[in-house]
Amino acid sequence: MNFTRPELLSLYDLLTNRLFQIPDYQRTYSWRKKQRRDLFNDIIKIREKDKEHFMATLVCLSKNKRQIGGSRFDVLDIVDGQQRITSLIILLKSLCFMLESGNKEEKDIADDLKKLLVKEKDETIILLQTNHDTSNVFSEYLRNNSKPSISDLSIEAERNLSDAFSESEIFVKSWGEKWGLSSLYQIIMDKLKFILHIIEDEGIVYTVFEVLNSRGLDVDWLDKCKSLLLGIVYEVTEDKSTINSTMIELHTIWSNIYRTIGLNEIHGDEIIRFAATLLNQNNLSKSLSAQESLDFIRTYCGDKPRKVVYVSNWLLKVSKELLIIRQNPFLDAVTKISHVRLLKLAIELREDFSEDEKKELRIIWEKVSFRIFGIAGKDSRSKVGEYVKLSQNIFRKQQIINEQKIAFPKDDIKRAIKNLGSEFEISEIIREIKDKDLYEANNWKDELRYFFYKYETYLNAKKGYNFPEIVWIHIWKSSLNQTIEHIYPQSPSSNWQKLPPNNIHRLGNLTIVTPEINSEAYNKSFINKKVAYRKENRLLSLQKIVEEYDEWDIKNIERREEELINWAIAEWG
Structure with missing residues (x-):
């Protein structure tokens, strides 16, 4: 038999005599505050209505059995339902910790929970083994109630787990103060119901997953894509040794994909949409939707397992490049538009371009894209078709003109990227930000922050000065309000002459600073602001203000604004 009859179980019955693990080729823990809040609200509603509540369907692949002391445990790989189970086990650990300091009944419950969560005296076996937990964030919390410091959290999944620990403890504490901890234990263990599918044949796993998640449920498109691809291998391959060798390769690729996106928040639908759009040989006027991308990938792979491997490797390449884009905060103002990211992706994934050639194309891409979507203020509806078609042409090294494929030389690519911004003449659009409330x-x-970052880079190059990157990172990790400085303050002290309000947020009155200098300068007089600016001797734009202006009035705001606009014309022209 390939799978057991689905069972309706309470959480207590689900967790008893079973050990769960999440394979590396599955997504990392990605639930956020909203999903956990919904879970907590479901539990509160159960108390109010005093009814059982169906939580989720759990699909597991049977691995083996394990003897621990006098008990025998089923070891199961979680294929679907891992986010909810992980969150509930974290909640149980938080509850266990709180119960330990309660009365005798509560301490007895805590002892039972300890034995459920950690299976051996030496604490080597835990109820749930998560994936990609290289820092042991989850396991240390389960074993020792040990929570990481913020500085130790290196990837997005670890930050999500840390948030889950804190939010669960707050929820448990609040519940205990209102209704008592024992009642929470009873509701979680007895009233939450699950349907458990245990499957012995991995090939059936992906069919079940696709059926269960074709009903409008909130499942990441990348997970659906993985299930589709791995399912194809089982559908079209009869030789078991071929299946096994192919699946070993695919498990490694998908482990790397999930490890990559676990480093930062990258949306799965964007990965598959961009991957499919670039592979598609039709001239598209916009990126494929997630569903269109799945349909395309299914057709593209057909009945060939090697194409499944190729597409999986391609998705890994796309994931890695999108991670680089996501991890570069300096480009936030440029890459917020989807089709702008797609064009950069196409440039980076051209394997026949040298690094110098890519660097030149990146510069043109940045100048044109910021001119259109930054300075000219166009939104995501602008230039979609042009960007998507150009991205496809760059990636496939050919243009399609009058239904004929024509070679696309590198010099033509440079001209094509420049032409994207031909209708946005810099000397005209830059005047649109003059005298305006930009803030x-x-x-x-x-x-604004990007504008002044580029200005600072220009001043550094002019002086032959290398600005410490650690300071830039500090600026970018701080909030925008903390790093954009109003030279004439937003709330001026009595030392300032009053200016018309429309001058406070204009370009000439703004600059970039570290949060510490922003806090120190605040609403002080211009003389005292310059004292604060001198302390930040690494920011040359501040030094220019200190050196060139004896007072700060309308005349000098206009003078500085004109200087910045003339520089911007040269920079983005």
């Missing part, structure tokens, strides 16, 4: 009315904050 509040136009919400140009990301763009």
Whole structure:
């Protein structure tokens, strides 16, 4: 028999005499505050209505059995339902910790929970073994109630786990103060119901997953894509040794994909949409949707397992490049538009370009894209078709003109990227930000920080000075409000002459600073602000203000704004 009859179980029955593990080729823990809040609210509603509540379907692959002392445990790989189970086990650990300091009944419950969560005296075996837990964040919490410091959290999944620990403890504490901890234990263990599918044949796993998750449930498109691809291997291959060798290779690739996206938040639907759009040989006017991408990938692979391996490797390459884009905060103001990211991806994934050639194309891509979507303020509806078609042409090394494929030389690519911005003449659009409230009315904050970052880079190059990257990172990790400085303050002290309000948020009155200098300068007089600016002797834009201006009034705001606009014309022209 390939799978057991589905069972309806309470959480207590589900967890008893079973050990769970999440394979590396599955997604890391990705639930956020919203999903956990929904879970907590479900539990509160159960108390109010005093009814059982169906939580989820859990699909598991049977691995083996394990003897621990006098008990025998089924070892199961979780294929679907891992986010909810992980969150509930964290909640049980938080509850266990709180119960330990309670009355005798509560301490007895805590002892039972300890034995459930950690299976051996030497604490080597735990109820759930998560994946990609290289820092042992989850296991240390389960064993020792040990929580990591913020500085120790290196990847997105670890930050999600840390947040789950804190939020669960807050929820348990609040519940205990209102209704008592024993009642929470009873509700979680007895009232939460699950349907458990245990499958012995891995090939059936992906069919079950696809059926269960074709009903409008909130499942990441990348997970659906993985299930589709791995399912194809089982559908079209009869030789068991071929299946095994192919699956070993695919498990390694998908482990790397999930490890990659676990380093930062990358949306699975974007990975498959971009991957499919670039592979597609039709001239598209927009990126494929997630569903269109799945349909394309299914057709593209057909009945060939090697194509499944190729597409999986391709998705890994796309994931890695999107991670690089996501991890570069300096480009936030440029890469917030989807089709702008797609074009950069196409450039980076051209394997026949040298690094110098890519560098030149990156510069053109950045200048044109910031001119259109930053300075000119166009939104995501602008230039979609042009960006998508160009991305496809760059990737496949050919243009499709009048239904004929024509070679696309590198010099033509440079011209094509430049032509994207041909209707946005810099000397005209830059005047649109003159005399304007950029900070509040136009919400140009990301763009402002990027504008001054590029200005600072220009000043550094002019002086032959290398600005410490650690300071830039500190600026970018801080909030926008802490790093954009109003030279004439937003709330001026009595030392300042009053200016018309529309001058406070204009370009000439703004600059970039570290949060410490922003806090120190605050609403002080201009003389005292310059004292604070001198302390940040690494920011040359501040030094220019200190050296060139004896007072700060309308005349000098306009003078500085004109200087910045003239520089911007040269920079993005």
